[in-house]
Amino acid sequence: MDFRHTQEQQDWKAMLHAFMEKEVGREYTREHDANREFPEDVFQKIAANGWLGLLVPEELGGLDADPVMFAIFCEAIAKYSLDTAACIMTSMFTATNIAHNGSDAQKQEHLQPFLEGRRKFSISISEPEAGSDAAGLKTRAVLDGDEWVFNGNKVFCSGAHLPGTVIALLARTSEDRHKGISLFLLPNDAPGVDIRKLSTIVRRSLGTTEIFLTDCRVPRDNIIGDVGEGWTYVNQHLEYERLSLAASYVGNARTALDDTIKYTKERHQFGRPLSSFQVLKHRMAENECELQAARLLVYQAATKMAHGERAIKEVSMAKVYAADVAYKIAFNGMQALGGYAQLPEYDMERYFREAKHGMVGGGANEIQRTIIAREMGL
Ligand SMILES: Cc1cc2nc3c(=O)[nH]c(=O)nc-3n(C[C@H](O)[C@H](O)[C@H](O)COP(=O)(O)OP(=O)(O)OC[C@H]3O[C@@H](n4cnc5c(N)ncnc54)[C@H](O)[C@@H]3O)c2cc1C
Secondary structure (H helix, E strand, O other): OOOOOOHHHHHHHHHHHHHHHHHHHHHHHHHHHHOOOOOHHHHHHHHHOOHHHOOOOHHHOOOOOOHHHHHHHHHHHOOOOHHHHHHHHHHHHHHHHHHHHOOHHHHHHHHHHHHOOOOEEEEEOOEOOEOOOHHHOOOEEEEEOOEEEEEEEEEEEEOOOOOOEEEEEEEEOOOOOOOOEEEEEEEOOOOOEEEEEEOOOOOOOOOEEEEEEEEEEEEHHHEEOOOOOHHHHHHHHHHHHHHHHHHHHHHHHHHHHHHHHHHHHHOEEOOEEHHHOHHHHHHHHHHHHHHHHHHHHHHHHHHHHHOOOOOHHHHHHHHHHHHHHHHHHHHHHHHHOHHHHHOHHHOHHHHHHHHHHHOOOOOOHHHHHHHHHHHOOO
16 A cells, blocks of 8 residues: 555645645734634635635536545645634535536536635534434425525524625425435525624634524525435535545644644753653654544545545544544643643644534534444444
8 A cells, every 4th residue: 555645646735835834824823813804815815726616526617626635635724723724615515515416507606606716605504402413403494485484593604604605504394304304505695594603712713603594585496406305415515524624633733743842842941852851752752643643544535535435434533533633632732832832822722722623513523433333333
């Protein structure tokens, strides 16, 4: 087995890291996190480079990148913050859903504006009573003449409040647990939509929201694909989303560990650098092993997907392991930086907050383990 990237993949990685250093950087990330501000100019530069279309087929104007190239992208854009990565990636999955399952009219209306950076998407699955049990969602969609009418309450819909955003809304069209769920496109300024920002400790740049839908109406054609197929469509999307999350945890954990190494070499106590104390050295060595293992799980899953093979187990393995490793690295970084870890200018507290969210967002660790166990026949 050859564990190296091809030359094309290495060039892609080098280009992305150069972009992150030049166009994003630490200060910019810190400021946007502190101010809870969306990195609009970075989003626009990524659009201008055509990278928003990584998961969109070429005939629809995208780049149709394979999952390995996509994982390299996600690893790189999470270099400074998982939140920055989420600001870019969140829209991409709905664009893919429209490309694969939407009508010609939906493709025409939404894809080009998205590729040009003029449209964003968010995905609304979670509800106050339906988190891990996502299929237990209750928000209603009822057909009334030529319109769908929505009533219900969604929660944690990231980016739904941003100007010009279209929400991919999962709502119930019948009582059947899975086949009673459909997927809709809901402009965030439609009448009957009330969006309230939540004051979370993570995703401060993207922002996450609660949505109240009261007799909210959209045209009949705003359904994606067929009635009752929403669960299937979103699950296709979740495989990509979880791969992207796992890759981004690895990318951010690399920076967290590098920052820890750098700090412990520079900081002296008892007349020696912290890095000369064996307890710290061993901890960092162990984290290095775990990070490399997490990375291999990510590229194992991506490679399987690139070959068109089913990779549900591999994707969940990569996600749960990378989330745990990223958290462990940030947790150890918090200890190694001592009191300075508490200051935003050292970035570690952000890695720590965001890594903790990685153990819940996009399907909690316990749920990933349940999926792996199911795939093992347990
Ligand atoms: C910042 C942020 C952004 C988010 N963005 C989005 C978004 O854009 N769109 C969206 O739809 N959702 C979003 N979410 C929601 C996220 O997907 C859910 O928080 C997550 O799925 C967990 O659901 P929950 O919070 O309701 O926890 P719960 O489901 O209540 O789980 C609580 C705990 O119980 C455990 N648990 C639950 N069921 C089981 C079980 N069967 N076996 C063992 N343990 C179990 C969980 O693993 C977890 O540890 C976001 C959440 C946050 C915090």
